[in-house]
Amino acid sequence: FDGDGSEKLLDHLLTRRVSDLAVGQIRYGLMCNADGGVLDDVLVSHLETPSQRRFHLLVVNASNRAKILKWIEPHLADFPTVTMSDRTELTAMIAVQGPKAIDVCNRLFSIDISALKYYSGKITEQFGKPVIISRTGYTGEDGFELIVRAEEAGRIWENLLLVGRDSGFAAAGLGARDTLRMEAGMPLYGHELDESINPIAAGLKFACNLEGRSFIGDEALRAVAADGSKQVRIGLIPEGKRPAREGCDVLSADGAKIGRVTSGGPSPTLGHPIAMAYVDASRADEEPFQIDIRGKSVNAKRTKIPFYKRPKS
Known part of the structure; x- marks a missing residue:
């Protein structure tokens, strides 16, 4: 999301306040319908390019991409200075997770990865191409998520395998990730979250800034918070x-x-x-x-x- 007012648009769409998000910060939040049902759980980042252009990045569940784009588009009309660009097909994400994630990533990137705090991110370069590095994940373990250009994903993956060989770095599929997120008690859309479930029932009240602001679904969620789910x-x-x-x-x-x-x-x-x-x-x-x-x-x-x-x- 680019342009003046992008943080106000996201404030309107998300349960989490975005307007006070500092550059480099990331927050977990939810996008709800007017009844408070969860459309998706997302990560929103406030990032700055090397040329000092600032923008907001919204990472949604891949299965919900089309639905969320369709949901957001009508709201853009109220924010004419904001532009939205879907970069899904142009990028790939690699999650490096586990206790040795810092060591592996430090061997690949020229920046000090360990300086990134939890739920923070920045843009760097690898092989002359931009990479967004965030200290986030969906496993309950420490680690990083790398958003890279799609055509560079294979090259970066092969280099991760090479530099991580001595650390036991290995590929893990969705089955392993699902086991880890269950052990960590993390909800998965389509299982613990959907449009019939509100964030408070899901135990995600911490991701809802209900006071002093308005957003889609706020009245319904305030009622649930007051009366109980x-x-x-x-x-x-x-x-x-x-x-x-x-x-x-x-x-x-x-x-x-x-x-x-x-x-x-x-x-x-x-x-x-x-x-x-x-x-x-x-x-x-x-x-x-x-x-x-x-x-x-x-x-x-x-x-x-x-x-x-x-x-x-």
Whole structure:
């Protein structure tokens, strides 16, 4: 987003305040409809090019790209000095995550990567081409996300493999990422988030600046904050080794259906299954819970989210 007033447009669209975002800062936020339902969860950055041109970058979920572009376009008419450019097809993102991410990235880039604070970013160059580096990720681990030109992605990836060889750097797919984000208690759009779910039910009130500003969905969210949500997201640990998968019913001790699992699977880090679920807020403290796993009721214990938190360095 370029032009005078881009921060005001984003303030209008997002649950998180953008107008006070300093250059180099990044914030997690949500885009909601008028009813407070989540259209997407996003990252917004305030960046500056080497030529001192400032702009805002919005990173959305790839599956929601078309929907979000369509949602934003009508609002641009109210901000005639702002231009929006979709760079998705021109760029690629590489996520370097884990305790050795700093070492690996420092070997590749000429800048001191460790100087970047969590949820901050900057533009640098690699092989003479611009690279946006942000200290962000979707794994619960420390790490970086690199936004590069699409034609340079293969070259940068090969060099990462080369410089990271001695550090155990290796490719990881969506399955590994999904396990890590579940252990970290991070919501995934289409599972813990969709247009029928509001941020407060999802446990994301921290990402909603409700006071002293207006944005799409603000009135609905203020009402939920005042009255309470009808459902809440909780963490569950099923007994035994059988994982509870998305769609499994969550039952109360008396066998009544009170919710459903949105994500679940084995946790290699913890050595047992974990699951996230939405349950009726009025019954969220009733234990023990049960989960219907393929027709069999399995006892489950409620636990705090995140299931696992990396040790502080």
